[in-house]
Amino acid sequence: MPSSDKPYRLSAWDQAASRAHVRLAICxxxxxSTPREAIAxxxxxxxxxxAKAKPYYAGRLFLGPRLGWAYMHEAAEYTIPLEVHDESKSFGMTYEQFRQDGFPAHATVHPRYCIDGTLRDYFGEGDGVPAIVIRAFxxxxxxxxxxxxxxxxxxGDAMGKFIEDFAQQSRSSLPIPTTIQDRDLSFTGFNDPCDYTLSAESLFKACPEYVxxxxxxxxxNSIVGPGGISPDEYPKTGRTFVFHKDSIDRLRTAIRSQLNPNANTATAAAAAAGSAFPSAYVALAALTWVHTANARRIGESHIEQPISSDQNDDAGSGALINPVNWAYRTFRDTHHGYTGNAVMLARTKVPVCDLAAAAGDMTTLAGVAAAINMAINFDETFVRxxxxxxxxxxxxRNIMLSFDARTREDFAFNTWRDFGADCEWDLLGDGRTVKADALRRPQPDxxxxxxxILPARQSSKxxxxxxxxPAPSMKVLVADDRYTKWTRRIVG
Known part of the structure; x- marks a missing residue:
């Protein structure tokens, strides 16, 4: 565990993470008659x-002496900042309306969720960006x-652990137990040193998801390549699509039945997995990628496309980015208790013509699902x-994601399903506990x-x-019964 009396450099995994805040709203x-002052x-x-139990939660982040590298400082006097705001008039609806409407995403897209996460040079104790900030609205x-x-x-997984700790601490009048393994920043996941004789150029070629x-x-951060219009010029929107486990199981069965194990290596591997393929995650990722690409081809046909700057692959392919926690897939004996960054960005490349065909052909969709399955099941060499x-x-800061969101066939799919929905909270300190009604991802825009995939209780189906x-494409997606026939309802 790093000493808290002076700043220390964060791990290489943390250095490569986006320098912005991840946000989660717990409703x-x-x-x-509940006294707000007592909750505050x-x-x-x-x-x-x-903060006393786990001081790193109250740590401060900043740029250190090595160019562009992030450092952290812990101190006994640091706290986790809490802001309390009365949004009764500005929220736009009552909580009951919020719930009746299905906790729509648009209700948590607002400038109140704006926060500056820019890391700056360190000038002394108390300086820096708090690792965690809490705002009670x-x-x-x-x-x-x-x-x-x-x-x-x-x-996100580390955030999930924080939420569990936060809820557990709310139920205790003493600091919760901790272990020294919780924040082992020297952890790399390897027992032997890496080969650092490779050039940066060769490493970027070996990692095509980065430029x-x-x-x-x-x-x-994603790139903005040449051509096209500015991302700011796109009219943006979002909706929540709700699927039931029964329909997902039917989708999984349909995909599995169409696998051709002789088509390529990916489908052969998927077929060998038997009933485990595809998982609900892979099935939903494939279905959603294919149909959003289809909706964007139609809805954005009038918008100039950017020029592909992908030097590592064919420009005639679409890319899906899946954040995957490698600690659960590789080096399982060495990551116990680690709470830093452990996410790899698995990239699946599929020809544009296959993405188009898969919107109406289950066999082609099965091939897309198999490709995603192979991409996310990486090995230790990939991580190393x-x-x-x-x-x-x-x-x-020079590591960018080879992903241009303006490209119609490029997409990202992530899940927070297991994060915090089953936590029990003592909001008043009187021993009575409650679970959240919903967890949502707030954004300033x-x-x-x-x-x-939003957090859900383990019992939820x-x-x-x-x-x-983009808004024109969302209209197409909502009207696409080949996608919506799998859903229970659309919120927002």
Missing amino acids: FDLHS RQLKTTLSLL FVNGGLVLSIFFHHTFGD YEPKQLGPN TRLQLADHVDDP WNLVGSL LYEIVITI
Whole structure:
């Protein structure tokens, strides 16, 4: 465990993470007589105890002496910042309306969720960006407890662990137990050293999902290539598509029945997996990628496309990005308790003609699902190579994602399904516990494209997927019964 008396450099995994906050809104129903002041006091007490139990949650992030590299400082006097806001008038609806409408995504897209995560030079104690910020937004009849979790500090899985700790601490008047393994920043996942004789150029070629950009716009932000219109000119929107487990199981069965094990290596591997293929995640990713690409080809046909700058692959292919936690797939004996970044961006490339065909042909869709399945089931060599890249570059801000959101066939699919929905919270400090009604991803503005499976309780049979694409394309997607026939309803 790094000493807290002086700043320390974060791991290579953390250096390569996006330098912005990951956000999560936890929604609670409140009785009209529930004292807001008591909740605010309980939250403040809980966060104070949690900072004592696990000081790294209250740490400060900044740029250190090595160019562009992120450092962290812990100190006993640091706290996890808490802001309390009354949004009763500005929220636009009561909490009951929010719930009745299915907790629509548009209700949590607002400038109130804006926060500056830019890391700057360190000038002394107290300086720097808090690793975590909490904002409690009270609305008429409810609480939207919002987590701002800096990606340099940890990924979505780490945020999920923080939420569990936060909820556990709310139920205890003493700091919760901790272990020294919780924040082992020296952890790499390997027992033997990496080969650092490779050049940065060769490493970027070996990691085609990344490109080198000397303008320090990263790390891990998507590129904006030549041609096309500015991302800011796109009208953006989002909707939540709700699937039931029964329809997902039917989709999985349909995909599995159409596998041709002799088609290629990916389908052969999928066929060998038997009933385990495709998982609900892979089936939904394939279906959603194919149909959003179809909707964008129609809805954005009048918009000039960017010029492909992909030097690592054919321009005639679409790309799907899947964030995947490698700690659960590789080096399983060495990651126990680790709470830093452990996400790899698996990239699936599929010819544009196959994406178009898969919107109406189950056999082709099965091939897309098999390709995704192969991409996310990477091995230790895949992980090791990306560690070398992250630790090799002179300035990690020069690592950019080879992904242009303006490209109609490029998409991103992620899941937070297992994050925090089953946590029990003591909001008043009186021993009574509640679970959240819903967890949502708040944003200051819509993303251009992307999708996320929202958190859900383990007992839930519903899968809620927030999809963001340009507004003209969303109209096409909502009207596409080849996609919506698999859904239970559309929210928003």
